[in-house]
Amino acid sequence: MEIIKLDNVSYYYKAYNDDGSVGSAMGVEGVTLSVEEGAFVALVGHNGCGKSTLAKLLNGLLIPKSGKVTVNGLDTADKNNIFEIRKNVGMVFQNPDNQMVASVVEEDVAFGPENLGVPQKEIVARVNEALEAVGMSEYVKSSPHRLSGGQKQRIAIAGALAIRPKVLVLDESTAMLDPLGRKEVLEVAHKLNANGMTVLLITHFMEEVLDCDRVIVMNGGHVVAAGTPSEIFNNAALLDEVGLKAPRAIELSQKLISAGIDVAQQSDARALGGDVCQKLKN
């Protein structure tokens, strides 16, 4: 089933021209795409290509100027649907420090369900369940500002999980983290996905894209390609055009193949080295 559907969606921001008159700047234009329930989808493209605009269209933070966004069958343009839609789509943004609203972890995670008017008893259960899911149960009484970046992002994810969404949108949630923090957040995302959560991962790290089911590539406000990671990374012309790069090991294996050294295309540099040694020995 399609949990998210965009049909010819455009969004323009208000922008002031140099003479002070009001004009518009394109966010996204003519975007049509759908995401299957339970999928792990990556959204890539360079800065300013419309990724974050697209993310904000998914839970009604932005309403399309034309076209239609439906989440779980509900139109985001219909004001009566907004609460239901936001229950379905949890979002986590880039900067962990901007997303903490309380001084104790459990209160921070409870913020969402409290706003939805969930009964107190159930809130406690949801908070515990959400913290468990991100592996942060032992920090329930901690103060968020004493946690590492990766831990803070996991708390932010727990906050999103506490509203029990069907879709989790991670908008560059790993960009400001160190390698360990990134690994923690990605492991949590994949674990949630394995349990049925639809995940949309917006990222600049091509290594993170490798484990996704599908990759959507954006450029200049348009969706320019979609496919499996290997399909996308095989398309050198496309990557070049949109200013992205395949992970180094994949790039090397592709270039070796073009140079007539017949190795398998792969993302593991060490395994690739083993392959090359085989070829050199023969």
Add this chain to the structure above:
Amino acid sequence: MSKTEKLTAPDLQIPQNSAIFAKGLNFTYNAKSNFAKHALTNVDINIDKGEFVAIVGHTGSGKTTFVQHINALIRVQSGYLNVLGQDLSARKPDLKALRKQVGMVFQYPEYQLFADTVLADVCFGLKNFQVDKDKQTQMAKEALELVGLEFDKVKEKSPFDLSGGEKRRVALAGVLAMKPQILVLDEPTAGLDPRGKTEILTLVKRLNKEEGVTVMMVSHDMNEVYENADRVLVFRDGGVAYDMPPRELFRLEDEIASMNLEVPAMAAFCNELERQGFVLSDGCKTVDEVLAAVVALKEARNV
């Protein structure tokens, strides 16, 4: 602040070409409170002029604390530190001269843009160092062109109307306008897309190779460290655990893993080849360099 032992320059034999020289540097945050946190322990480092040094290590390993010593944002608590011939452990070092020579680019420097126009923002530092007004514009122009922005196109724009990558370059221009001899960059490519990363790194490398600027770059991206730095300092628990060229460092795969760092892809590839008896030159660091070396090896064996 207690200075347990007072070291002076003549005792220390500072190398002649030294840009940054630290000996027995210690630092404790909130030293007199219950929250005292030891951040640096007996750090000894010498960095020569013109080097490109990468600083890596975990969050909390002391790398930022060390880096902030270099332009005296953090004053020396104990130990000795000399930057470009100035003794920073002295009671009153000439901070103004120092800060003109040491350019600091913090994490997400674009958050620090504040002026109405790009030109005013880039000139801010120059203004504070009492550079003539005409000269300010000239220097700002050079700096903006250095970072690849067209002066006439951007000078009157609000910095907030620029894209993320452009904003970062404006912030960098504000530092470069002062023509620093040492450039300290704290995760200069964090949050940028691959193209933006390449642009910043190419620029920094050019400043280092062509203008002879000494570069210290803190980074979490081991691939970028591997391809750009001449030397890597690994900080662990407030001290320098490893200090060596990147190729040597990333041969130590077990040690790297135990510090929760990653081995760069091309290093992992070359390590595997070496284990099986195929040695590529240490200069092969980028994908294309490694490719060329493998192809050459293959051809040599076919002959």
